[in-house]
Amino acid sequence: xxxxxxxxxxxxxxxxxxxxxxxxxxxxxxxxxxxxxxxxxxxxxxxxxxxxxxxxxxxxxxxxxxxxxxxxxxxxxxxxxxxxxxxxxxxxxxxxxxxxxxxxxxxxxxxxxxxxxxxxxxxxxxxxxxxxxxxxxxxxxxxxxxxxxxxxxxxxxxxxxxxxxxxxxxxxxxxxxxxxxxxxxxxxxxxxxxxxxxxxxxxxxxxxxxxxxxxxxxxxxxxxxxxxxxxxxxxxxxxxxxxxxxxxxxxxxxxxxxxxxxxxxxxxxxxxxxxxxxxxxxxxxxxxxxxxxxxxxxxxxxxxxxxxxxxxxxxxxxxx
Ligand SMILES: Cc1cc2nc3c(=O)[nH]c(=O)nc-3n(C[C@H](O)[C@H](O)[C@H](O)COP(=O)(O)OP(=O)(O)OC[C@H]3O[C@@H](n4cnc5c(N)ncnc54)[C@H](O)[C@@H]3O)c2cc1C
Ligand code: FES
Numbered sequence: 001x002x003x004x005x006x007x008x009x010x011x012x013x014x015x016x017x018x019x020x021x022x023x024x025x026x027x028x029x030x031x032x033x034x035x036x037x038x039x040x041x042x043x044x045x046x047x048x049x050x051x052x053x054x055x056x057x058x059x060x061x062x063x064x065x066x067x068x069x070x071x072x073x074x075x076x077x078x079x080x081x082x083x084x085x086x087x088x089x090x091x092x093x094x095x096x097x098x099x100x101x102x103x104x105x106x107x108x109x110x111x112x113x114x115x116x117x118x119x120x121x122x123x124x125x126x127x128x129x130x131x132x133x134x135x136x137x138x139x140x141x142x143x144x145x146x147x148x149x150x151x152x153x154x155x156x157x158x159x160x161x162x163x164x165x166x167x168x169x170x171x172x173x174x175x176x177x178x179x180x181x182x183x184x185x186x187x188x189x190x191x192x193x194x195x196x197x198x199x200x201x202x203x204x205x206x207x208x209x210x211x212x213x214x215x216x217x218x219x220x221x222x223x224x225x226x227x228x229x230x231x232x233x234x235x236x237x238x239x240x241x242x243x244x245x246x247x248x249x250x251x252x253x254x255x256x257x258x259x260x261x262x263x264x265x266x267x268x269x270x271x272x273x274x275x276x277x278x279x280x281x282x283x284x285x286x287x288x289x290x291x292x293x294x295x296x297x298x299x300x301x302x303x304x305x306x307x308x309x310x311x312x313x314x315x316x317x318x319x320x
Pocket of ligand 2 (some may be wrong): 275276284303
């Protein structure tokens with residue numbers, strides 16, 4: 001397999017599967033060890049960056065194990081690589097060099113992700129990356145508010161671990177939302193007093209608030225209601241607080257609105273259908289607010305994103 005030319009740069013690398021297990025309902029977690037040049041390149045991955053996986057040659061599982069609503073779609077040929085963010089990237093320094101492990105949480109919803117469930121220990125996957133910009137960290141930041149909706153969780157979890165490791169003085173609070181309890185892509189357990197505990201944040205000693213639209217887990221309502229309530233109760237200083245969000249666009253638009261009302265900086269990780277992932281096909285345009293009376297402007301989500309300052313984005317529902 002062709003591998004990247006230089007350490008620390010975007011390239012085509014091989015990942016060897018270490019484990020691939022179902023977390024709950026449609027959510028799985030795969031951990032891969034990158035080859036030697038890939039380990040160098042991915043060692044400096046910034047949360048919010050992503051990679052394109054080639055899953056075209058991975059086998060289809062037996063049809064009776066595929067959820068019925070996905071059986072027809074699963075038979076489709078896979079022509080394009082698929083983009084995935086990381087929920088963690090860990091680095092070990094061994095006598096033979098650096099070894100980087102990447103962790104991806106994925107939701108099974110179509111032909112590529114159905115196939116992905118059949119990957120087993122020692123299988124190899126061709127991975128193009130690291131791609132995109134990732135989140136950034138203003139130097140005056142003292143509070144980070146992390147908001148995830150549904151499968152927007154992985155890069156937020158990666159960010160949580162990264163902040164704890166590299167910015168231990170920053171006070172981090174997490175807000176996770178999902179349609180219902182089955183759509184929470186985290187490891188959870190029932191706590192005695194607190195209801196559902198999100199173990200992934202508990203492990204990092206980060207307070208986390210869960211909301212579900214139907215109230216089947218955590219607080220009933222949108223995650224952004226929980227966020228707004230927390231901000232009003234705790235009044236974090238605007239110049240020292242950054243809101244980081246990843247999830248459905250309507251949730252990102254609401255985060256942008258809350259941030260604007262509260263004078264807080266807000267970085268959002270946008271999702272678009274991506275064909276090439278490297279700025280060639282123009283399939284992933286995000287509309288950017290025009291300057292004065294200029295024509296609409298666009299940025300490529302794969303190259304100039306996926307993370308944007310929320311003040312610059314024109315959301316598809318027309319809100320800023
Ligand atoms: C930057 C980025 C990071 C991502 N990170 C993750 C991740 O960490 N975990 C994860 O589970 N998924 C992630 N995704 C989405 C993931 O790429 C798709 O779920 C995957 O490609 C689906 O492939 P499939 O063949 O199984 O299903 P497909 O048949 O390709 O898609 C199934 C359904 O999902 C919709 N869909 C697929 N891709 C997208 C997209 N990019 N935006 C909006 N709708 C889409 C399709 O319209 C279709 O309705 C990410 C996407 C992007 C752009
Ligand atoms: S995915 Fe091809 S330009 Fe962004």
